[in-house]
Amino acid sequence: MADAEVIPLGTRGKPGRGTGSAKPSSAARRLAPGAGPATPKKRAKPKPKPVPEAPAEVEAPVTETLLEEPLTAPPSTAQAGPDAVQGAEVPRSAARTRPPGIPVGDWLGAFTHASREVFGEAWEPRLAEMLAFFRRRVTGEYAVDEFGFDREVTERFLLAALRPIADKWFRIEVRGAENIPTDGGALVVSNHSGTVPLDGLMTGVAIHDHTGRFLRPLGADLVFKMPVVSELARMGGATLACGEDAERMLSGGELVGVWPEGFKGIGKPYSERYKLQRFGRGGFVSAAMRTGVPIVPCSVVGAEEIYPLVGNVPSLARLLGVPYIPVTPLFPWLGPLGLVPLPSKWLIEFGEPIRTDSYDEGAADDPMLVFNVTDQVRETIQQTLYSLLMQRRSVFG
Amino acid sequence: MGRVVLVTGVAREFASRFARALIAEPDVDRVVGVDVQPPRGDMSGVQFVRADIRNPVIAKVIAKEQVDTVVHMSVVATSAGAGGRGSVKELNVIGTMQLLAACQRAPSVEHLVVKSSTTVYGASSRDPAMFTEEMAPKKLPRSGFAKDAYEVEGYVRGFARRREDVTVTMLRAANTIGPRVDSPMAQYFRLPMIPTVLGFDARMQFLHETDMLAVLRHATLARVHGTFNVAGEGVLMLSQAVRRLGRPALPMPGFTLGTVGSLMRQAGLPGLAAEQLDFLTFGRGVDTRRSREVLGFSPAYSTAAAFEDFCRSQTRGLVAPSRIVVDGLTATAGRGASPAPIATPSGDSRG
Numbered sequence: 001m002a003d004a005e006v007i008p009l010g011t012r013g014k015p016g017r018g019t020g021s022a023k024p025s026s027a028a029r030r031l032a033p034g035a036g037p038a039t040p041k042k043r044a045k046p047k048p049k050p051v052p053e054a055p056a057e058v059e060a061p062v063t064e065t066l067l068e069e070p071l072t073a074p075p076s077t078a079q080a081g082p083d084a085v086q087g088a089e090v091p092r093s094a095a096r097t098r099p100p101g102i103p104v105g106d107w108l109g110a111f112t113h114a115s116r117e118v119f120g121e122a123w124e125p126r127l128a129e130m131l132a133f134f135r136r137r138v139t140g141e142y143a144v145d146e147f148g149f150d151r152e153v154t155e156r157f158l159l160a161a162l163r164p165i166a167d168k169w170f171r172i173e174v175r176g177a178e179n180i181p182t183d184g185g186a187l188v189v190s191n192h193s194g195t196v197p198l199d200g201l202m203t204g205v206a207i208h209d210h211t212g213r214f215l216r217p218l219g220a221d222l223v224f225k226m227p228v229v230s231e232l233a234r235m236g237g238a239t240l241a242c243g244e245d246a247e248r249m250l251s252g253g254e255l256v257g258v259w260p261e262g263f264k265g266i267g268k269p270y271s272e273r274y275k276l277q278r279f280g281r282g283g284f285v286s287a288a289m290r291t292g293v294p295i296v297p298c299s300v301v302g303a304e305e306i307y308p309l310v311g312n313v314p315s316l317a318r319l320l321g322v323p324y325i326p327v328t329p330l331f332p333w334l335g336p337l338g339l340v341p342l343p344s345k346w347l348i349e350f351g352e353p354i355r356t357d358s359y360d361e362g363a364a365d366d367p368m369l370v371f372n373v374t375d376q377v378r379e380t381i382q383q384t385l386y387s388l389l390m391q392r393r394s395v396f397g
Numbered sequence: 398m399g400r401v402v403l404v405t406g407v408a409r410e411f412a413s414r415f416a417r418a419l420i421a422e423p424d425v426d427r428v429v430g431v432d433v434q435p436p437r438g439d440m441s442g443v444q445f446v447r448a449d450i451r452n453p454v455i456a457k458v459i460a461k462e463q464v465d466t467v468v469h470m471s472v473v474a475t476s477a478g479a480g481g482r483g484s485v486k487e488l489n490v491i492g493t494m495q496l497l498a499a500c501q502r503a504p505s506v507e508h509l510v511v512k513s514s515t516t517v518y519g520a521s522s523r524d525p526a527m528f529t530e531e532m533a534p535k536k537l538p539r540s541g542f543a544k545d546a547y548e549v550e551g552y553v554r555g556f557a558r559r560r561e562d563v564t565v566t567m568l569r570a571a572n573t574i575g576p577r578v579d580s581p582m583a584q585y586f587r588l589p590m591i592p593t594v595l596g597f598d599a600r601m602q603f604l605h606e607t608d609m610l611a612v613l614r615h616a617t618l619a620r621v622h623g624t625f626n627v628a629g630e631g632v633l634m635l636s637q638a639v640r641r642l643g644r645p646a647l648p649m650p651g652f653t654l655g656t657v658g659s660l661m662r663q664a665g666l667p668g669l670a671a672e673q674l675d676f677l678t679f680g681r682g683v684d685t686r687r688s689r690e691v692l693g694f695s696p697a698y699s700t701a702a703a704f705e706d707f708c709r710s711q712t713r714g715l716v717a718p719s720r721i722v723v724d725g726l727t728a729t730a731g732r733g734a735s736p737a738p739i740a741t742p743s744g745d746s747r748g
Contacts, residue, residue, distance in 0.1 A: 244525040
């Protein structure tokens with residue numbers, strides 16, 4: 001090693017071309033301090049500011065220079081300190097003669113540019129539309145239907161906020177969307193799971209994205225008792241799960257969603273996942289029969305795993321007047337972090353519509369018939385759940 | 398021979414307006430107004446009898462004047478100026494009982510019109526979106542005007558059972574609103590800052606005051622038996638109403654609102670009645686199909702138009718529809734901005 005020949009690489013710190021030659025290149029020479037006359041000329045060029053006369057520039061060191069001050073400065077101070085440091089300050093003081101901050105033109109340019117970034121090429125009408133929307137919201141001049149459904153806010157905010165969760169977090173795959181009627185009343189009946197009724201919201205997003213229709217959910221009365229939730233539910237088109245409201249919506253030609261398992265469904269322990277609970281009292285079937293609308297069975301796979309319910313605090317639940325206080329592997333142990341749903345892969349399948357308009361007049365008041373149809377719907381959903389589970393590769397796959 | 402109409406509670410401005418409007422009808426011969434206090438202003442042909450409907454004198458009035466139509470309008474919600482809640486309850490409930498007892502004994506009476514309120518349906522989280530006339534309240538009212546109205550309706554139903562020959566028209570009117578209305582809800586909307594319930598947004602329906610007069614007149618002349626919901630078309634959310642009024646809303650948790658109401662009462666402002674608290678939380682909607690199809694009456698003002706008319710009578714608040722700010726924004730930002738497509742039917746959509 002000791003007698004190895006050292007091959008020089010580079011210039012060893014000396015200025016030069018890297019060829020080992022002692023003479024630095026002309027470019028390198030210009031960079032060296034105290035050399036080269038060309039520099040000031042080149043720096044002056046990109047700043048074509050009107051340089052005021054030198055006397056106006058020199059300022060008394062105590063006074064803060066304002067806009068007009070250099071012009072009104074007495075000539076006596078002009079002679080005061082023509083030393084080198086102040087002379088170097090010339091370009092900076094020249095900048096002070098313009099208004100401080102960003103000029104209006106730049107603001108407008110930035111605004112236009114930002115609007116184009118956000119709204120695309122046709123930004124003007126889009127921005128105007130947004131301001132009109134804003135104006136309507138502020139002055140209250142929008143319309144809601146008799147259930148309190150605010151179409152505009154639902155479309156622009158509620159669905160828009162849920163869509164990334166549906167697409168990116170749960171990666172929902174929708175099958176059989178063509179089974180949802182494109183117009184007229186229909187009743188979507190779905191299984192219910194997941195501790196928190198996210199499946200209802202996600203079904204709503206899926207239906208809106210595939211058919212453009214709004215799902216009008218029927219909610220338990222607890223939903224309308226809770227602050228904030230109640231407000232959002234009415235805004236998003238929900239109403240109370242009762243026969244009167246269901247029939248009113250269905251005969252109004254709405255697409256109504258119902259989860260007949262109710263709290264028994266979403267609050268069931270993880271060990272009973274994908275086992276359908278009792279389907280209420282079949283009230284949804286009689287509502288569909290009375291209005292003659294088809295029943296669309298809907299099976300949701302994946303929602304069971306978002307908050308695996310492993311325990312319950314019944315005494316606290318009774319105290320708070322809610323059906324259950326969930327204990328999951330993450331909640332309440334991780335605090336708010338435990339509220340993040342696990343990113344399971346979801347499959348939503350809409351089955352073939354079950355027609356109810358072929359039954360005769362009094363069919364809705366025939367309990368046996370109602371129970372039979374209820375069982376038929378329940379069986380369909382259960383079988384679809386099993387087949388979807390077979391097709392699913394893994395919970396998070 | 399025309400009809401003789403007895404109107405109760407004519408000392409109140411609204412009933413006296415109704416009585417004066419009725420006298421102009423060709424079918425009506427005479428209008429007899431009854432109240433404990435004399436009405437203010439010109440009654441222009443309405444015969445006033447100073448009588449208290451809480452005692453049996455009313456029976457003598459009915460018998461002497463040969464009254465065939467009784468319009469009961471003295472079931473009132475406001476407690477101001479009438480000696481507090483206790484005496485209002487007395488007037489509402491005992492007054493109705495006495496009046497109905499008198500009517501039952503009077504063979505001349507053929508038709509009874511009772512002005513009731515949609516308050517009888519109450520307001521709760523278990524309510525259906527729209528009440529029809531057959532539906533009962535989910536939660537029985539325990540106090541206040543709601544309980545009065547509920548009891549009054551009970552007595553009226555009893556009367557209808559006992560006197561089957563009498564046509565009984567019960568009008569369940571939504572909250573009446575308009576420039577001249579002095580109901581608790583109108584007082585509420587006149588507050589400079591409007592307390593609302595945090596996290597809830599009530600659905601509301603309004604009936605314009607002229608529609609209220611019109612439906613009473615229609616019911617008096619049409620003689621249709623039954624109970625009818627009367628309300629302007631459409632629904633307004635409370636938040637929407639407050640924004641249209643342009644006043645700041647003051648959201649506060651539901652359980653504090655009762656305290657706030659009583660504090661307001663102590664401060665000399667109109668307080669918040671018990672039935673109002675529930676209404677402001679859960680709201681209420683009524684189905685008016687029967688009144689449109691059976692009674693044959695459709696209000697000229699929709700809910701939104703009625704409220705708009707009320708707003709016009711108010712000095713608009715500071716917050717929103719000073720409108721210059723927002724309009725200016727719209728105008729500068731988008732030259733191609735079409736005027737906001739406002740779906741609000743305006744007041745001139747009637748007729």
